[in-house]
Amino acid sequence: MGKSDFLSPKAISNRIKAKGLQKLRWYCQMCQKQCRDENGFKCHCMSESHQRQLLLASENPNRFLDYFSDEFKRDFLELLSRRFGTKRVHNNIVYNEYISHREHVHMNSTKWETLTEFTKWLGRQGLCKVDETPKGWYIEYIDRDPETIRRQDEQAKKKKQDLDDQERSAKFIRDQVRRGRDGKETEETPVYTELKRESEEEKVAFKLGASSAAGPSKPSSVLGATAVRASTSSSSSSSVKRKDMSSSSDSKMEKKKKKSALEEIIEMETRKQQQQQPVRTDHWLQPNIVVKVVTKRLGDKYHKKKAVVMEVRDKYEAVVKMIDSGDKLKLDQTHVETVVPTPGKRVLILNGPHRETEALLEGINEKSFNATLTLESGQQKGKSVDVAYEDFSKLA
Incomplete structure (x- = not known):
């Protein structure tokens, strides 16, 4: 087994040493090569491939600098938006997570010398919201994705529509309460006063019936006679009261019957006038009138534009046709106003x-x-x- 084989001890040791992050001062960004020690970095700088890359960079150094800067900015913002979203986070936390990837673009190859300078540049370009605190610089990503902006607009419109619906329902309830109060007759509530003595010398006297005024020494026969007289007197008084009520009701009926023909004519005329003159109502929409759209919920396309009421529904809603575009809309009474x-x-x-x-x-x-x-x-x-x-x- 040779020294350069894959499973040789030397190859395994080299892979273990090369695993993870190495020191930044021994990294060559032009060749994208990481060296383990100073001797290896020195040998790499003397190699023919490194010298060839330096010659290419010397011809147009700004092109390589801009390329590495764009790569660093794109990867940094992508990590910030994907990992943290629009949350406020310390810039050093994002940078440490960014450099944990071994193949990242190093900052010493970009046009920014420090992370603070890069953070300030993000704030000036409007890519992030940055603020300085005693603990360091904090950044917050600004999401300018068209889909995200559209979703935010839809949520804002839905929230506004919910508020409008709540206001409309609250107004409807207030109108119902007001109508109920207008139609209800005011009932006279009894007024209770406190019993007060006007002067200290005045005496309070209570009048009692004849039976209670009689003492206990009266015989039972006398008490029975007085009870009979009281019952007869009460019955006679009740009969008198009934007669008085019947006579008063008869007199009222006679008074009603004795109305002259002129008075009857006057009453009929007043009733007709009251029927002919309707009271003011809280709904005013009518077909075939011109109105102006005042709500901003529909956008600038319809705001302050005139329309014709084609149909009125439930007294408070109308189907209108825009004069300019011909579009038909269903609007509430509060969303339009009259045209003079x-x-x-x-x-x-x-x-x-x-x-x-x-x-x-x-x-x-x-x-x-x-x-x-x-x-x-x-x-x-x-x-x-x-x-x-x-x-x-x-x-x-």
Whole structure:
């Protein structure tokens, strides 16, 4: 068995010695060769292959320096992103894990002399967030992968949508509570007052019945007679009360029946007017009106763009068609606002006593935030009214 055989003691000893990391000063980056001692490194520097590599590097030294620098930066950032992600970590921890690989690019072959200089360069280039502490420099990788950015945007949109849904449900609950309070009649609660004596000299007197006022010395016959009289008096008083109630109810019925024809006509007219004048509602969407999209959830493509309401669903949702692109969207009432056209255009009143009435815009009052409209339909056709901006919108 020769000395250079694979299973020879010499070959096994050389492999054991070459295993793991060696000293950096005995490593040649140009030839990518690691020497075990000073003598081996000296012999390598005198070899013909090393001299040939030095001649090639002397022709264009910047090319080799940039190549090794790019390799070091790429491998370092790849390890940082894969091993630590976007966590804040000490730069020396990342470097020690990087150089544990035997075939790594050494820093003495790059354009950075120290790890601190390389860390500062990463911060200036915007590749990492760096900060200096008493314990050293800390770095945090900035993930600029398009897939990661898209995923973060989707998570932000979903979070915002959840918040909008919660706000919408909370508003719906508040509206329901407000409607319940408006429709409920206020009940008069009894007021309890404390029994107080106005003056110290005043005496508190209690009136008792005749039976209790009589002493225990009265005979039983007298007590029985008084009880009979009390029962008869109570029955007579109850009958009198019933008669009074029946007579009062009869008098009320007679009063109701004795209403004149003029009063009945007035009551009928007031009822008609109350039916004709609807109260303000919290929903104002109507078909065939022009609205403006104010929500930013849909992006800049639809923000501040005008659309036509095609259909109204559940009073608070509408299917709109964008005027510019023709896209159809389903939006909530809070995501759009009314459109005030120029004077001379036809509008539709959306809320108030003239709800669902078409009108002509005569003028705009910027100080009072309302407009003067001339009604074109209904019983009050031709009448001029002042309506707030949010209570009317342009007709499509």
